[in-house]
Amino acid sequence: EKLTAWVLQVTGTGAGTVAGDGSIIEAAASRFQEIKAEALAELVVKQREKMAASEQEAGEEKRRETEKARHDLNSLLEAQQVLEERQQQRQSRGKKGEVTINRQEPEAVIQPQKDKKRLQASYKPSVLVNELRIIIGQAVDPSSETQVVTSLLDQAQQQGVIETALFDAGYFNQQVIDATEERGIELLCPEGRSQGKDWHKQSGKYYPKSHFQYDPEQDHYRCPQGELLTCQSRYKGNATSPAYRLY
Incomplete structure (x- = not known):
């Protein structure tokens, strides 16, 4: 500051x-370290078994192996906790599909890059x-x-x-x-992504707002298919919610 x-x-x-x-x-993490919940759970079980086997043997070298196994297990458990939290958040938003995490860097999120072609921990x-x-x-x-x-x-x-x-x-x-x-x-801050009447979204399922023609005298919109959207109700708004009109 x-x-x-x-x-x-x-x-x-x-x-x-x-x-x-x-x-x-x-993220500074290999894409080969990306893993889903089921595979991660299997790794946790195997790592627990490995650590238990190391603890049963004596010697300085085995002690170091046990410490490393414990560190690796803690890293896997941390990644598992983050993955479960993200999966719950995804489900709460009504989204389907499994969440993938990078166990090298679990804080990063597997998401599309700027080229829209690759998914990478980022x-x-x-x-x-x-x-x-x-x-x-x-x-x-x-x-x-x-x-x-x-x-x-x-x-x-x-x-x-x-x-x-x-x-x-x-x-x-x-x-x-x-x-x-x-x-x-x-x-x-603009409230839409449209850039004029000649602009088209990548998806054919939706029309951008600019394709709807508004008639201020009749207070209605005409959609690109010729149908009318008429005002059904109005909400004045309050301290926490903005005012709006429903068409």
Whole structure:
């Protein structure tokens, strides 16, 4: 914080307007160490047996083998606990499928890389910068860029008052909205990923918002198939939930 404050003082800048974004970096772990729950459970059983056999034999060398076996077992148990927690989180969100973990680096998450073709154990680092692109907030999360926004804002606020925060559409969720609203920060963040009427999503199952035409006089939307979406109800909102109209 002291170093950042000194850099801001020398450059004559502050934290008035900030922008945040994240990326993805691969973990320093071999992909051949990736494993699923069933295989990991089998390894734990084998490692317990190996450690029990080492404990029964005497000698300095066997003592070192026992210590190594215990260390390896603890590493496997740690990976097993993380894997079970992630599997439970996945199920709570209604998602199916098995979770894979890298036992060399269980904190990392197996996730798509920027080329969208590979799955690799990775982390998501994020930064918050001012108008001169000086980093005034930084954080790393295993899989989420939005989870660290609160931490980024708190770090940046140590360097001055934040008036405006800019994020791309990937940050448009209630958590980010609440984090900026609670701190009195103006949030500039697009709520959709559409880029005009000629833009198409990769999936053919959905229409982007830009393909729906709104008629303000009739207060209805016309979908690309010609059907109408009419207003069914309105919610005024409260202290915890934003207002909305249901079409």
